[in-house]
Amino acid sequence: MENALVTIEQILAQMNREPFTEDGRLVRRLLCALRPRDPRDVGAAAVLLEALTALLQRRPDYAEALRRHVIALLLAKNFFRLLLDSGILSERGFGKELSRRLRFRLLPLPPNPNSLRDWTDRVFLPKDHAWIEGIDPGLWERLLAALHFERISGEDKAELVQRMETVVVALSHQIAAGGLNPELLRLDPSLDEYDSPFLAQYEEINAWLRGRTAPDADASHARVLLAQCAEVLDKIRRRAHTAGTSVELTYAAIRLEQQIQRLEDLLTLLEAPGIGQQLPILAKLLAGILAGAAQRYSPKALMAATTGRLAYQITQHVAHTGQHYVAESPREHWTMFLAAAGAGPIIALMALLKIRLQDMHYAPLSELALVSLDYALGFVIIYMLHFTVATKQPAMTATFMVNALQQIRNSQQERRMLVCFVGRVFKSQMMSILGNLFLAFGTAFALAYAAREALGWRLVEPAKALQLLQDVQPFTSLALFYAGVAGVGLFLSGVVSGYYDNKAVYEQVSERLARLRWAARVFGPGRWRRMSEYAGDHLGGIMGNAFFGLYLGLFGALGKLTGLPLDIRHIAFSAANTAYAWQSLNFHAVNHTLALALAGVLLIGFANLMVSFGLAFYVALRATRTPPRRAAQQLGRALLALLAAPLRLLTLRGDRCDQARLEKAIEAQESAHQ
Numbered sequence: 001m002e003n004a005l006v007t008i009e010q011i012l013a014q015m016n017r018e019p020f021t022e023d024g025r026l027v028r029r030l031l032c033a034l035r036p037r038d039p040r041d042v043g044a045a046a047v048l049l050e051a052l053t054a055l056l057q058r059r060p061d062y063a064e065a066l067r068r069h070v071i072a073l074l075l076a077k078n079f080f081r082l083l084l085d086s087g088i089l090s091e092r093g094f095g096k097e098l099s100r101r102l103r104f105r106l107l108p109l110p111p112n113p114n115s116l117r118d119w120t121d122r123v124f125l126p127k128d129h130a131w132i133e134g135i136d137p138g139l140w141e142r143l144l145a146a147l148h149f150e151r152i153s154g155e156d157k158a159e160l161v162q163r164m165e166t167v168v169v170a171l172s173h174q175i176a177a178g179g180l181n182p183e184l185l186r187l188d189p190s191l192d193e194y195d196s197p198f199l200a201q202y203e204e205i206n207a208w209l210r211g212r213t214a215p216d217a218d219a220s221h222a223r224v225l226l227a228q229c230a231e232v233l234d235k236i237r238r239r240a241h242t243a244g245t246s247v248e249l250t251y252a253a254i255r256l257e258q259q260i261q262r263l264e265d266l267l268t269l270l271e272a273p274g275i276g277q278q279l280p281i282l283a284k285l286l287a288g289i290l291a292g293a294a295q296r297y298s299p300k301a302l303m304a305a306t307t308g309r310l311a312y313q314i315t316q317h318v319a320h321t322g323q324h325y326v327a328e329s330p331r332e333h334w335t336m337f338l339a340a341a342g343a344g345p346i347i348a349l350m351a352l353l354k355i356r357l358q359d360m361h362y363a364p365l366s367e368l369a370l371v372s373l374d375y376a377l378g379f380v381i382i383y384m385l386h387f388t389v390a391t392k393q394p395a396m397t398a399t400f401m402v403n404a405l406q407q408i409r410n411s412q413q414e415r416r417m418l419v420c421f422v423g424r425v426f427k428s429q430m431m432s433i434l435g436n437l438f439l440a441f442g443t444a445f446a447l448a449y450a451a452r453e454a455l456g457w458r459l460v461e462p463a464k465a466l467q468l469l470q471d472v473q474p475f476t477s478l479a480l481f482y483a484g485v486a487g488v489g490l491f492l493s494g495v496v497s498g499y500y501d502n503k504a505v506y507e508q509v510s511e512r513l514a515r516l517r518w519a520a521r522v523f524g525p526g527r528w529r530r531m532s533e534y535a536g537d538h539l540g541g542i543m544g545n546a547f548f549g550l551y552l553g554l555f556g557a558l559g560k561l562t563g564l565p566l567d568i569r570h571i572a573f574s575a576a577n578t579a580y581a582w583q584s585l586n587f588h589a590v591n592h593t594l595a596l597a598l599a600g601v602l603l604i605g606f607a608n609l610m611v612s613f614g615l616a617f618y619v620a621l622r623a624t625r626t627p628p629r630r631a632a633q634q635l636g637r638a639l640l641a642l643l644a645a646p647l648r649l650l651t652l653r654g655d656r657c658d659q660a661r662l663e664k665a666i667e668a669q670e671s672a673h674q
Helices: 002-017 025-033 042-058 061-076 080-085 095-108 116-123 127-136 136-145 153-179 182-188 197-210 220-243 245-272 275-294 297-326 331-359 363-386 390-405 412-457 462-471 479-505 509-514 517-523 526-563 571-584 594-622 628-650 659-673
Strands: none
Touching: 002 025, 002 061, 025 061, 025 136, 025 412, 042 061, 042 127, 042 136, 061 136, 061 153, 080 275, 080 479, 095 245, 095 297, 116 275, 127 275, 127 297, 153 197, 153 245, 153 331, 153 412, 182 220, 182 245, 197 220, 220 245, 245 275, 331 363, 331 412, 331 462, 363 479, 363 526, 390 412, 412 594, 412 628, 412 659, 462 594, 479 509, 479 517, 479 526, 479 594, 509 526, 517 526, 571 594, 571 659, 594 628
């Protein structure tokens, strides 16, 4: 730290002695000296910035030298693109912009020596945005105040103002064009039917700029129109909860919001009567522009800025499904048990079909395709029959739980509600698991017993049976790791379900299917209308279950094809396989091998649940823009509550909570979805 402070003073002394050079090397050296060793160390950056401010206040000659170099840099290089684009999404669109940033990482573009934006590219690193954005805005203001920009010459000030006016015109023009984006017009057709504020603000700002020198000129009406533009975007965002959204719509809306905010800042800056009123907006612009310059070529920043709202929309659809998996009354628990029990026999048949397909020794790719179709069709049939697979529930309930917790601001109440919610989810989950396990195990056991006693057939050969038991051993195999791999698939299937639910609404799948004339002639108008409505309402569930089946089949075969330790273990299939193996080996008494296998089945289920729940809970927290540290804390509390739930149930402590608050949270989730 002391070395950095000495370096800063040496650079300022050199600025005081030497004139400005075209490459702005001294300003660049000063900015690099202000960078902390760890970009996330905002405290260290603040100390350096405080030291620079104090030094400028003590040494007016240093302040004058730094001001002279900064103004010379702004006049020597074109800052039009920096002020117009830095911190604002590109007009290229999400796909092209992501491709451009990835290409730049592999092969950087040569810099334009006359561009201030390209100059900043060489100064700032992608991680610099962390300390730039973390600095207190008041500290930026004090630094700018110490430079005394009010002392710059009138000629230089006029030149800078003229360049800013050019940026204002360009921004206003881009906002007007963005307001005609087809994605926006689709959700708000009134923009195309009536006077659009996006177009009106362009005319108003141009009129204001032409008469800006008049005594009574002000940009208040332009600000009103910009506020109306922001209201339109807010209305479109709210409408997206029911009409769906897309990456393109999200990208266009975020870009417009950023442009409107930048234009409002520039208008405030141009209208401010003195440096005292300009300093706050200058500090805000400086931090935003520098942070944007640091992330100009960052694919991660683009993904975070653009896909966050789409992820939020997806989690909203998942949460709406998840609230149906939280049972409260004994009747609801019994209903969940029966729904899960209905899936048990289908799972047992799916497990048997997989065993038989593997025994036929097809070519590897053929086996992969057949096993994947076995899983995918089985899960889709389970869904269409309104049965449930127990381990799919945590990925749904975790998202709903996050949305309910957003209604609570008190940390103590949050912990109490979390324990309460996890307790209810655990009891609901246990009923579903018992339904799956009893019927999957029982059906497999009955099939194997009937085949052996009535027909003399062994559904599973003894060697294969021993392998099936070994596959679920918790301590002598990778069963728990493979269960975690399956848990990832359970989480991803929830994401896929939410994505296609959103897509079905946004793309108007039901309405478009209903317009297929040939289908209406084949199936009949009434029947085809009902089929179209079903497809639109259940597309997410069908695609999510199909994806999970394909995922299980793919990873189960990928390990064999590549030799990598990749496979899956799912509690319901493991239970069915254990039953087939038990009957095949003619175990009439429970021995240690079977006992370990049954323990392995339960631990596999535990790993399935923990991984899928943890991933879904954390992603839902991040989608609601919860800070990473707070998200990690809440995730830890949720997992601990899940671990403690069995003990609370056994000790009859129950899941005491504020029933009224819980019901209020559920109602808030339902109204948000509607």
